[in-house]
Amino acid sequence: MENTIYLDHAATSWPKPPAVGEAMMNALQFAGANPGRGSHRMAVQASRVLFETRKGLATLFGIKNPNDIAFGSNTTEALNLAIQGVLQEGDHVIATMAEHNSVRRPLEFLRRQGKIEVDYVPVTAYGAIDLKQMERMFRKNTRLVVCTHSSNLLGSILPIGEISELCRQHHALLLVDAAQSVGIMPVDVGKLGIDMLAFPGHKGLLGPQGTGGLYIAPELDVQPLLHGGTGSQSEAVEQPKVRPDRYEAGTPNTVGIAGLGAGVKHVLAMTPASIYQHEWELTQLIMNGLSSIKGIQLLGPDIGQPRSGLVSFIIEGYDSAQLAFRLDRNYGIAVRSGFHCTPLAHESAGTTATGAVRASVGYNSSHEEVDELIRAITELTAVK
Incomplete structure (x- = not known):
């Protein structure tokens, strides 16, 4: 791996x-x-x-x-x-x-x-x-x-x-x-x-x-x-x-x-404070990068607001599970798709029918990895 x-x-x-x-x-x-x-x-x-x-x-x-x-x-x-x-x-x-x-x-x-x-x-x-x-x-x-x-x-x-x-x-x-x-x-x-x-x-x-x-x-x-x-x-x-x-x-x-x-x-x-700051900065890069893709819906707090180190999203016309599968097989990028064991939260977000793709960073994640994620999703959604 x-x-x-x-x-x-x-x-x-x-x-x-x-x-x-x-x-x-x-x-x-x-x-x-x-x-x-x-x-x-x-x-x-x-x-x-x-x-x-x-x-x-x-x-x-x-x-x-x-x-x-x-x-x-x-x-x-x-x-x-x-x-x-x-x-x-x-x-x-x-x-x-x-x-x-x-x-x-x-x-x-x-x-x-x-x-x-x-x-x-x-x-x-x-x-x-x-x-x-x-x-x-x-x-x-x-x-x-x-x-x-x-x-x-x-x-x-x-x-x-x-x-x-x-x-x-x-x-x-x-x-x-x-x-x-x-x-x-x-x-x-x-x-x-x-x-x-x-x-x-x-x-x-x-x-x-x-x-x-x-x-x-x-x-x-x-x-x-x-x-x-x-x-x-x-x-x-x-x-x-x-x-x-x-x-x-x-x-x-x-x-x-x-x-x-x-x-x-x-x-x-x-220190958890430094880990949080690192992860928050990476989530902002993900959100900024994804927001330029046509038809995307980012879930959770807006850009610039406090959040943990994850970004969930759906893209109109794209199956979440299929998108996650292609990210793994074509680009070697591991993300989560589906309903994340929290159906009431999906009800709140209006994604009960679609589920969502979730990209979550960690203490060792890098800017380069985030750039690769944005590039991969941009390519995948461009060739549909």
């Missing part, structure tokens, strides 16, 4: 920093035992791998106690843990129409069972929400607000701080889906007033697939999603109360978490 121009970082970042693979191989060779399940040197080293990664994440997210971070396999698992772990029968939830299916489907599952009620705040075609409209949706039984930090289709960045204020005023919890923001822009759970933060390891944090987790505020009691062995309090019939053991039943992905730790170190060294 040496000649691939990879513009699908919103799905998974690639290639990873060399230190990520090195850390994984080192863990496989020297920390290959079960963490927390023994006192021999290799088991202790495996435990150290998990703790050091937790420390790095705590530094990145402004978390005081690293043990308030529970590791899991991805953002979806983290969101399910949060949603199913705090909601009870009769609760009301507010979400937005920008949400990914990893939020919508767990909520709708509970609603179909008659356990909860859900309202979705409308999103404009540019990805914005009306905070006053959101405030009118709060009820006495509103237990939880679930909100994506940045839309994986539109690239818009939602006002988490203001949403958090509304939650405080109405005594509701705030769960943030940070799949498109962690590692890419500054995220401080204390400053933003976030009760739970679900995050992936394989995107902006530059770790491998199969890693992720959930931050849970220290005063919050969340019921475990999984029950089983933890290596601690084995004599008890119930899950232990101590964190993070309470939320990490079974043997963890130590090798993957070692890679995640190396990715987090890379992000901390570069």
Whole structure:
């Protein structure tokens, strides 16, 4: 894949920093035992791998106690843990129409069972929400607000701080889906007033697939999603109360978490603020270049406005999937096409019938790669 121009970082970042693979191989060779399940040197080293990664994440997210971070396999698992772990029968939830299916489907599952009620705040075609409209949706039984930090289709960045204020005023919890923001822009759970933060390891944090987790505020009691062995309090019939053991039943992905730790170190060294600026500049180049193509519709915030490192678009008369296929086969450019697991956002953007092509940049993307994307799309649309 040496000649691939990879513009699908919103799905998974690639290639990873060399230190990520090195850390994984080192863990496989020297920390290959079960963490927390023994006192021999290799088991202790495996435990150290998990703790050091937790420390790095705590530094990145402004978390005081690293043990308030529970590791899991991805953002979806983290969101399910949060949603199913705090909601009870009769609760009301507010979400937005920008949400990914990893939020919508767990909520709708509970609603179909008659356990909860859900309202979705409308999103404009540019990805914005009306905070006053959101405030009118709060009820006495509103237990939880679930909100994506940045839309994986539109690239818009939602006002988490203001949403958090509304939650405080109405005594509701705030769960943030940070799949498109962690590692890419500054995220401080204390400053933003976030009760739970679900995050992936394989995107902006530059770790491998199969890693992720959930931050849970220290005063919050969340019921475990999984029950089983933890290596601690084995004599008890119930899950232990101590964190993070309470939320990490079974043997963890130590090798993957070692890679995640190396990715987090890379992000901390570069700083999320500088990564955001780099990606934002590249998205502006993409938008400026694409806007000159006849019949194109760019989704999300206008040129010059804040957005995460992705640009979604459709071109009148062109099938999105076919366009993405030709970019890959003819030019070696990897982008994403389809509905991006967020049907309500497509409804907001008016692209339910077409889907969209999404080009997403990363920390290692270049101006030259963006130029190649614009050139390729210009050529493809010119020969129809």
